[in-house]
Amino acid sequence: QQKVQQSPESLTVSEGAMASLNCTFSDRSSDNFRWYRQHSGKGLEVLVSIFSDGEKEEGSFTAHLNRASLHVFLHIREPQPSDSALYLCAVSGTNYNVLYFGSGTKLTVEP
Amino acid sequence: EAAVTQSPRNKVAVTGGKVTLSCNQTNNHNNMYWYRQDTGHGLRLIHYSYGVGSTEKGDIPDGYKASRPSQENFSLILELATPSQTSVYFCASGDALGGSSYEQYFGPGTRLTVL
Numbered sequence: 396q397q398k399v400q401q402s403p404e405s406l407t408v409s410e411g412a413m414a415s416l417n418c419t420f421s422d423r424s425s426d427n428f429r430w431y432r433q434h435s436g437k438g439l440e441v442l443v444s445i446f447s448d449g450e451k452e453e454g455s456f457t458a459h460l461n462r463a464s465l466h467v468f469l470h471i472r473e474p475q476p477s478d479s480a481l482y483l484c485a486v487s488g489t490n491y492n493v494l495y496f497g498s499g500t501k502l503t504v505e506p
Numbered sequence: 507e508a509a510v511t512q513s514p515r516n517k518v519a520v521t522g523g524k525v526t527l528s529c530n531q532t533n534n535h536n537n538m539y540w541y542r543q544d545t546g547h548g549l550r551l552i553h554y555s556y557g558v559g560s561t562e563k564g565d566i567p568d569g570y571k572a573s574r575p576s577q578e579n580f581s582l583i584l585e586l587a588t589p590s591q592t593s594v595y596f597c598a599s600g601d602a603l604g605g606s607s608y609e610q611y612f613g614p615g616t617r618l619t620v621l
Contacts, residue, residue: 396565399548431612437614437615438596438612438614438615439596441609441610441611444609483548483549485549485610492537492554492556492600493551493554493564494551494610495551496541496548496549496550497548498547498548499548
């Protein structure tokens with residue numbers, strides 16, 4: 396079964412400074428990775444999906460996948476206070492229809 | 507117009523009672539999912555479905571049943587609710603984008619409290 400871990404548990408950055416979030420997984424044969432954002436008390440919003448090694452940019456969000464090192468990163472360029480939320484990493488298992496989630500990184504962006 | 511809706515949005519139940527959580531999707535996706543979210547655990551998969559009449563066990567199915575009577579609807583049933591099932595429950599629908607690429611879209615969540 397796929398194991399997904401996220402670090403750090405919480406992160407505080409100043410408005411406009413780059414934020415970098417880390418996600419590690421256990422099965423390098425996976426080929427479905429995505430980052431979600433969840434504002435407090437709300438549902439999940441998909442930010443970026445990536446299916447092969449390298450980078451994928453969606454607006455101010457960039458995912459970087461390196462399956463050899465079992466890492467997928469999320470970089471947030473010039474975050475705003477409205478980006479303060481819980482960020483969740485999700486990875487598929489051997490059944491690509493099923494996603495496994497990390498426990499999330501709580502990001503706070505200070506004005 | 508939300509594509510995945512859940513009802514109720516909030517529910518208080520008593521221990522031993524029966525609870526049914528409902529999910530409706532207008533995405534025409536074949537697959538639907540039920541997750542629960544607890545602090546420190548992210549989202550954990552309870553049951554999922556590949557289509558009408560299909561239900562599959564996820565990682566934490568004990569104490570839960572699921573029903574998929576139509577393409578649009580997927581229910582989660584707690585026959586004998588317990589306080590440990592107090593959580594936020596999310597429904598999702600999904601389908602293949604091509605090859606093994608895949609996407610899931612989530613509902614707004616149902617907050618369940620079992621007293």
